[in-house]
Amino acid sequence: KKRGLSGVEFVASDDHAGLKKAIGEVLPEAAWQRCYVHFLRNALDYLPRKADxxxxQELRWMYDRRDLQEAQRDLAAWIIKWQGKYPKLVDWVEGNIAETLTFxxxxxxHHKHLKSTNML
Known part of the structure; x- marks a missing residue:
């Protein structure tokens, strides 16, 4: 910013608390997106190791929907389907997934390239 950066509208990053705080302080006008790839990796912490x-995969597909309304509708169905088998995961997803839908x-x-920090 000191060298002239301006007009930043969107930032994608992982969920690092210090990074999120810095983005909020330095680029308050920018919308923040939690990287969905990092989010899905974090989701593994809420599943049994042998979950097969x-x-x-169905959760990952939420990020291929055409718009937010379609993603939210399919997320509601996903929650109903998996709540009984993986309640800890579903509760965690419900509390955190909104950060990954900013894109x-x-x-x-732009969806394909800006929903993740992995530009490939």
Whole structure:
């Protein structure tokens, strides 16, 4: 910013508390997106090690929806489907997934590249 950076509208990062705080202080005008790849990796902490079903794959598919309303509708179905089997995961997802859906504010052409910190 001291060298002239301006007009930042969107920042994607992991969930590092210090980084989130710095982004909020230095770029308060920017919307923040928690990287969905990091989010899905963090979700593994709430699953048994031997979980081998489609739970996380179905959660990952939320990020391929056309818009926020479609993602929220499918998330509600995912929650109902998996609440009984993985209640800790579902509770954690419900409390944290909103941070990963900020990219839906952007034009659809940008979704693929800006929902994650991995530009590949």
């Amino acid at each position: 079903d489609d739970c996380l 839906y504010r952007l034009p659809r052409a």
